[in-house]
Amino acid sequence: MALLSVRDVTLRFGGIVALDGVSFDVQAGTITGLIGPNGAGKTTVFNVVTRLYRPDEGALASDGGLLLKTPAFRVVSRLCRSDPLDLLSDATNRRDHSRSFLVRRSLP
Numbered sequence: 001m002a003l004l005s006v007r008d009v010t011l012r013f014g015g016i017v018a019l020d021g022v023s024f025d026v027q028a029g030t031i032t033g034l035i036g037p038n039g040a041g042k043t044t045v046f047n048v049v050t051r052l053y054r055p056d057e058g059a060l061a062s063d064g065g066l067l068l069k070t071p072a073f074r075v076v077s078r079l080c081r082s083d084p085l086d087l088l089s090d091a092t093n094r095r096d097h098s099r100s101f102l103v104r105r106s107l108p
Contacts, residue, residue: 001063002061004025006023006024006058007023007060007061008059009045009057010055019044019045049075050076051072051076054068
């Protein structure tokens with residue numbers, strides 16, 4: 001079972017489709033990254049997972065629990081997000097930064 005599962009997530013801002021059927025899993029003990037050009041929707045995915053945005057379609061789950069039915073404060077209290085500019089300093093900070101994007105513990 002995935003630590004975090006994102007399934008068929010679609011998010012629209014008016015007529016703009018920001019996310020179109022995005023799906024991925026984050027397995028326990030792994031490092032999972034999102035890569036893509038500017039405007040590809042990477043930050044939008046994080047904003048959906050942390051419940052800043054509510055998707056128009058799709059599902060978010062963790063350990064079998066549906067995150068869209070979990071209060072946002074419970075979701076964000078178990079995730080960690082940091083500023084990407086931290087990557088610019090040194091190797092130790094890059095390592096710490098990459099760890100900060102990991103899901104800290106099971107949700108919900």
